[in-house]
Amino acid sequence: MKVSIITGSHRSNSQSAKVGSYLQKQISELKLFKETYLLNLAHADIPFWDEDLKETGDKWKDTWKPVENELRTSDAFIIVTPEWNGMVPSKLKNLFLLPKADVMGHKPALIVAISAGMGGSYPVSELRSSGYKNTRICYIPEHIIIRNVEQVLNEQPDENNKNDIYIRQRIDYVLTMLSKYAEAFIHLRNADFDLFKYPNGM
Numbered sequence: 001m002k003v004s005i006i007t008g009s010h011r012s013n014s015q016s017a018k019v020g021s022y023l024q025k026q027i028s029e030l031k032l033f034k035e036t037y038l039l040n041l042a043h044a045d046i047p048f049w050d051e052d053l054k055e056t057g058d059k060w061k062d063t064w065k066p067v068e069n070e071l072r073t074s075d076a077f078i079i080v081t082p083e084w085n086g087m088v089p090s091k092l093k094n095l096f097l098l099p100k101a102d103v104m105g106h107k108p109a110l111i112v113a114i115s116a117g118m119g120g121s122y123p124v125s126e127l128r129s130s131g132y133k134n135t136r137i138c139y140i141p142e143h144i145i146i147r148n149v150e151q152v153l154n155e156q157p158d159e160n161n162k163n164d165i166y167i168r169q170r171i172d173y174v175l176t177m178l179s180k181y182a183e184a185f186i187h188l189r190n191a192d193f194d195l196f197k198y199p200n201g202m
Ligand SMILES: Cc1cc2nc3c(=O)[nH]c(=O)nc-3n(C[C@H](O)[C@H](O)[C@H](O)COP(=O)(O)O)c2cc1C
Pocket: 009, 010, 011, 013, 014, 015, 016, 017, 082, 083, 084, 085, 086, 087, 114, 115, 116, 117, 118, 119, 120, 149
């Protein structure tokens, strides 16, 4: 099984990327998925949606198509998103405009929201209430909110606060759960529904 970890920050040296790398390391340590693909939207250079996407114009072939292929061959997703002005960043919203239903559709996804302060709940409700309609991504009921993110999951123990141990344990728990959902959803996708019969959700 393969999991794609998508980090949504636009900042090149972001806390989202730090958390994404930590999740990738844990997945490998716990042997939960055979393969991981880490997509950092700050560096991926995926264009904002335009009409050329339908014709697979040149700029899309070099940028989006390789990413799309990685996502299509994934069995699960982890969306790591910062809270920016109470929202998810626009590069992440853009990502949900691009795939057809066979890329993310009917695959389980874990939301990991982060905040340098006490925020982080708005991106969870935003992702849960929009963006799934046409992608058919399936967010699992458990999610993670990492508050004061700069003070947890650092490699140097003295940079971490007292919540660090709790958040690491909770992450292991929910990553294991995601891997079980991923196994179960393979059976569901084998049911051979025609994903293109209704390309847009209602
Ligand atoms: C444009 C912008 C808007 C932000 N808005 C919020 C916010 O609404 N709530 C919050 O808790 N933190 C907010 N922050 C602070 C972020 O939580 C903090 O910068 C965090 O590290 C962002 O994640 P990143 O490092 O992955 O970009 C904002 C930061 C930026 C750059």
